[in-house]
Amino acid sequence: MRKKTGLGKKKELDAQLNLTPFIDLLSTCVCFLLITAVWIEIGTVEVKQSHGTSAASEKKETYDLDLVFKDPTEMRLNLKKSGKRVKSFNVKSDSFEGMISSLNTTISANVLNYKNKAIEIATATVTPRSTVNYGSLISTLDVLRKNKIVNIGVLTAKGQ
């Protein structure tokens, strides 16, 4: 926009933005970010394996939970106190997804509110089975982690 000021003299009033370095900077930024972009987010699910029986002897007053796969759609939950089983729950469904949903409900409603009292699960141990694939095992660990049970172990071949 131009505006006449005085005796025929013209003065530029609009500031001009030098776009070249701006575009250079943006292009460099785009290139760098595209190269360093992570499209698949790799995460981890931590499993703490106890060696021997040290983990069990440390916690006497807290509850432990054993999850035993019978097949991909059936699982048995054993709630233990000081190594002794106090309650068992059977989780079964027609599909694996249904079983995972039932497991979530059982843990949040029955296990973590055992005898209508909020309890803390010190350790959870999952016993796998050859008919259950690794993806299903991870889904089970997910349910436990979702219910704030973080000290999870997987029963290894030696322990079976």
Add this chain to the structure above:
Amino acid sequence: MILNQSVVAADAFEKHLINRKRKKHWGLKAAGFTLMLTSMVDMFSMLVVFLLQTFSSSPEILVTKGVELPNSITPSQVREAPVLAISSDGNLYLDQMLVGKTEDVSKKPNELLQKLNKIKKTWAKSHKTPFTGEINLQADREIKSTIVAQIMGILTSSQFQSIELAVVGHR
């Protein structure tokens, strides 16, 4: 800077003048072209904002070929540690190097144990703190969970007790 002479928001006479000016320069314009800088800068800005939002500074681990990781809704951040991978064809890799068939290794784990001990010794040389026992385990989602458990047993016996199971995060 005049980026483009627009006929939008101009009265009839101005439009006529703009068109006449354009027609006058058509012969010259054929040699070059006008770059729509406004839209390009807009697009670049949006790209930069999007890419900055998805930017992650956490360490990345290389996923071994032939391993389709399971999905998880509760993933934790990856930590730098040795990577043990079990592929769908049953091969076992330690830091991208083939160790052997998983079945053979679980029966005779000596070679794997030796390599794990070597990692521990290297770790002890470079660190003054006690060994943390961390290891990343990548396994294909379709393999039997008992095979993974067997390998975890070998790792536990070799003092690798903090096993990080690699997953694809879906929050």
